Amino acid sequence: MAISSKKRWFNREVTAVGHIVDSGIMSDILDKIISLGGKFEITSFVMGKTNVDESNVKINVKAPFKDQLDYIVEQLHGFGCLAVDDSSAFLKKAPKNMVAPEGFYSTTNHFTEIYLNSKWRKVTNQRMDSVIVVKKNRAESVKLRDIRKGDQIVCGLTGIKITPEFKQRDRKDFEFMSAEISSEKKVELAVDEVTSLLKKNSKKTAVVAGPVVIHTGAAGALSKLIKKGYVQALLSGNALAVHDIEQVLYGTSLGVDINTGMQVEGGHKNHIRAINQVYKHGSIKKMVKAGALKSGIMHTCIKHNTPFVLAGSLRDDGPLPETINDMVKAQAAYSHALKGVEIVIMLSTMLHSIATGNMIPASIKTICVDINPSVVTKLADRGSKQTIGIVTDVGLFLKLLASRL
Numbered sequence: 001m002a003i004s005s006k007k008r009w010f011n012r013e014v015t016a017v018g019h020i021v022d023s024g025i026m027s028d029i030l031d032k033i034i035s036l037g038g039k040f041e042i043t044s045f046v047m048g049k050t051n052v053d054e055s056n057v058k059i060n061v062k063a064p065f066k067d068q069l070d071y072i073v074e075q076l077h078g079f080g081c082l083a084v085d086d087s088s089a090f091l092k093k094a095p096k097n098m099v100a101p102e103g104f105y106s107t108t109n110h111f112t113e114i115y116l117n118s119k120w121r122k123v124t125n126q127r128m129d130s131v132i133v134v135k136k137n138r139a140e141s142v143k144l145r146d147i148r149k150g151d152q153i154v155c156g157l158t159g160i161k162i163t164p165e166f167k168q169r170d171r172k173d174f175e176f177m178s179a180e181i182s183s184e185k186k187v188e189l190a191v192d193e194v195t196s197l198l199k200k201n202s203k204k205t206a207v208v209a210g211p212v213v214i215h216t217g218a219a220g221a222l223s224k225l226i227k228k229g230y231v232q233a234l235l236s237g238n239a240l241a242v243h244d245i246e247q248v249l250y251g252t253s254l255g256v257d258i259n260t261g262m263q264v265e266g267g268h269k270n271h272i273r274a275i276n277q278v279y280k281h282g283s284i285k286k287m288v289k290a291g292a293l294k295s296g297i298m299h300t301c302i303k304h305n306t307p308f309v310l311a312g313s314l315r316d317d318g319p320l321p322e323t324i325n326d327m328v329k330a331q332a333a334y335s336h337a338l339k340g341v342e343i344v345i346m347l348s349t350m351l352h353s354i355a356t357g358n359m360i361p362a363s364i365k366t367i368c369v370d371i372n373p374s375v376v377t378k379l380a381d382r383g384s385k386q387t388i389g390i391v392t393d394v395g396l397f398l399k400l401l402a403s404r405l
Contacts, residue, residue, distance in 0.1 A: 009039070009062045009063065009064055010062065010063055010064070010065065010066045010068075010069045011060055011061060011062045011063075011069070012060075012061050012069055012073055012083060012084075013043065013058055013059065013060050013061070013083070013084040014058070014059050014061055014073060014076055014081040014082060014083050014084065015056070015057065015058045015059075015081065015082055015084055016029060016056075016057050016059075016079065016080050016081045016082070017054055017055070017056045017057075017080075018054050018055070018080060018163060018164070019048070019054060019055070020055050020057065020080075021047060021048070021055050022051065023164070023165075025079050025080065025164060026055070026057065028079055029059070029076055029079050029081060030059075032072070032075055032076060032079070033059075033061055033072060033076070036063075036068070036071065036072045036075060037063065037064075037068060037072075038061055038062055038063040038068070038069070038072045039061075039062040039063075040059050040060065040061055040062070041059070041060040041062070042057060042058070042059055042060075043058045043059065043060050044056070044057065044058040045057045045058075058084065059081075061073060061076070073157070074157060077157050077160070077162065078108065078162070078164075079164060080110075080161070080162055080163055080164050082160075082161050083157070083158075087115070087158060087159060088115050088116055088117070088118075088158070088159045089114040089115055089116055089132075089134070089154050089158060089159035089160060090154070090155050090156045090158050090159065091134055091152045091153065091154060091155065092104075092152075092153055092155045093149075093150050093151065093152060093153070094147045094148065094149055094150060094151040094153055095149065096149045097147065097148055097149050098144060098145050098146075098147055099144075099147065100131050100144060100147055100153050101153055101155060102155075103155040103156055104131050104153050104154070104155050105131065105132060105153075105154045105155060105156065105157065105160060106129060106130070106131065107123070107126070107127065107128055107129065107130045107131070107132060107141050108128055108162055108362075109126065109127060109128040109357075109358075109360065109361050109362045110126075110162040110163060110164050110165065110361070110362050111126065111162065111163040111361065111362075111363060112126060112132070112141075112160065112161070112162045112163075113160075113161045113162075113163075114132060114134070114139050114154055114159055114160055114161075115159035115160075115161070116134065116137060116139070116159070117137060119137075120161065121137060121138070121139050122139070123139045123140065123141055124138070124139065124140045124141070125140050125141045125142075126141055126361040127141050127335075127358065127359050127360065127361065128358055129358060130142055130143050130144075131143075131144065131147065131153050131154070132153065132154035132160075133147070133151045133152065133153060133154075134152040134153075134154065135151075135152065139154070145328065164362070165362045165363060186390075187390065187392045187396070187397065187400070188400065190390045191397060191400040191401050191404060192404065194345075194367060194401060195401060195404040195405055197343065197365070198230050198343070198405065199405070201342065201343055203340070203341075203342035203343070204232040204233065204340045204341045204342060204343075205230060205231055205232055205233075205341065205342070205343040205344075205345065206231070206232065206233040206234070206235060206337065206338055206341045206343070206344050206345070206356075207222070207225075207231050207233070207234050207235070207344075207345050207346075207347065208235045208236065208344060208345070208346045208347065208349060208352050208353055208356045209222065209234065209235075209236050209240055209297075209347040209348070209349060209352075210236065210237070210239070210240060210347060210348045210349025210350075210351075210352065211237075211239040211240050211242075211243045211253075211254075211349075212347070212348035212349070212394050212395075213240065213297075213347055213348065213394060213395070213398065214240065214243040214244050214246075214247055214253045214297075215243070215253045215254065215256070215395075216393060216394055216395025216396075216398075217258050217259075217395055218394060218395040218398040218399060219244055219247060219296055219297050220402075221395075221398035221399045221401065221402035222297055222347075222398055222402075223295070223296065223297050223299075223300040224402045224405075225398075225401070225402055225405065226297070226300045226301060226304055226306050227300055227304060228405060229304075230405060231306060232306065232307070232341075233306070233307050233308070233309075233337040233338070233341065234297070234301055234306060234307070234308040234309070235308070235309050235311075235334055235337060235338075235352060235356060236308070236309070236310055236311070236349070236352060237310060237311050237312070237313055237316070237323075237349070237351070237352060238310055238311075238312055238313065238316040238317075238318060238319040238320055238323040239316070240297070240310070241284065241297075241298050241310055241320055241322070241323070242271050242274060242275060242317065242318065242320060243271060243274075244296045244297045244298050245274040245275075245277070245278065245284070245287075245293060245296060245298060246270050246271045246273075246274040247296065248293060248294070248295050248296040248299070249270075249273070249274055249277060249293075250267075250270040250273065250274070251264075252264050252267045252270045254267075254268075254271065255267025255268040255269075255270055255271075271317060272317060275317060275318040275320060277292065278318075278320055278321065279318075279321070282321065283320075283321040283322060284298050284302065284320060284321070284322050285302050285322070288302045288303065307337055308322075309324065309330070309333045309334055309337050310322050310323040310324065311323070311324055311327075311330035311331075311333075311334065311352065311355075312324060312325035312327075312330065313351070331355070331359075334355065334356065334359060335359050338356070338359055338360055341360065341364060342364060342365065343364070343365045343366075343367070344356060344360060344364055344365070344366045344367070345367045345369070346366070346367065346368040346369065346370075346379075346387075347369050347370075347394050347397075347398070348369065348370050348371070348375075348394040350370075350375045350378065353368060353375065353379060354378065354379060357379050357387065365388075366379075366387045366388065367387075367388050367390065368387050368388070368389050368390070369389075369390045369392065369394050369397045370389070370390075370391065370394065371391065371392065371393055371394070372391075373389060373391045375389075376388075376389030376391075
């Protein structure tokens with residue numbers, strides 16, 4: 001009798017529920033299986049009959065090797081797929097402070113639930129690149145540095161369900177964005193849509209801004225947005241505050257006249273002079289209180305009690321007294337300021353935009369304005385795929401937005 005040389009394939013059934021057709025997630029799942037050398041068989045598929053209804057699919061995933069199958073299933077988890085035979089989440093104790101057990105689950109920025117004691121439980125403080133700590137049936141995303149010995153950490157993929165963001169056919173917000181990055185031809189339309197979004201939004205909006213806002217002469221426009229109550233938190237670095245104060249005191253930004261765009265003789269010293277004036281008064285807040293700083297973004301934030309966070313960096317001059325130079329404390333301050341935020345507008349700052357993107361869930365509407373489209377690409381590559389890009393001069397964008405509002 002002939003011996004069959006047919007190779008045995010390993011298989012595992014997964015399921016996905018949600019708006020997987022409208023969002024293109026269904027095709028992404030199947031493409032991923034094939035690209036990783038697997039095969040699939042759709043064993044059950046119920047498509048939502050309306051744009052509100054969810055679809056439900058069961059897929060039998062096959063691979064020639066068990067390790068390969070495990071890897072494919074792990075990759076499908078990112079699309080919201082759940083293994084049918086999954087049970088409760090698997091917990092291990094942290095062996096020491098700041099150390100997770102082997103095999104710990106690393107979070108995404110998508111809405112996440114874990115199955116624990118016969119119930120799906122929401123993971124709070126959702127953010128990417130964290131672990132899930134369980135305490136008294138409560139699950140929370142926690143940074144590695146905040147783990148304490150004995151904490152119950154979720155490990156593996158068992159009993160973990162994520163829900164990727166999806167597009168709704170009748171969604172009005174951001175309808176001008178048919179692609180990830182809007183071209184300059186659509187800037188005015190983009191501004192109109194952002195204007196409408198801010199006017200309708202009663203929740204918290206955070207602005208992440210770089211010094212380019214000052215260099216392009218848009219400090220007044222951003223100050224106007226803060227005065228009108230459209231900004232509830234400002235996140236930035238030392239440079240924004242330094243050049244904001246420089247332009248108020250001396251009319252320059254990096255030594256360039258704000259009005260003429262011409263280099264001022266000796267202007268390269270102006271930002272150092274500005275820092276010196278802040279030191280003289282003890283802080284930006286004290287400078288405002290003394291009447292020595294009468295306008296600008298920082299003045300407006302302080303006068304209107306708008307919280308701001310300035311995170312330091314290696315290249316900072318000064319830095320200013322309010323700048324947080326301890327990176328762990330700066331991250332914590334950013335994270336605290338982002339609590340309850342529903343919209344984030346990023347203005348020409350790759351460093352702080354990526355840092356902020358790492359701290360927020362994918363459900364937050366994120367708009368990145370930059371003359372360089374690669375900034376938006378980098379954000380998406382780092383996991384912030386919900387980011388919508390508007391490719392234009394940030395000064396033009398802010399001035400148009402302030403005039404609309």
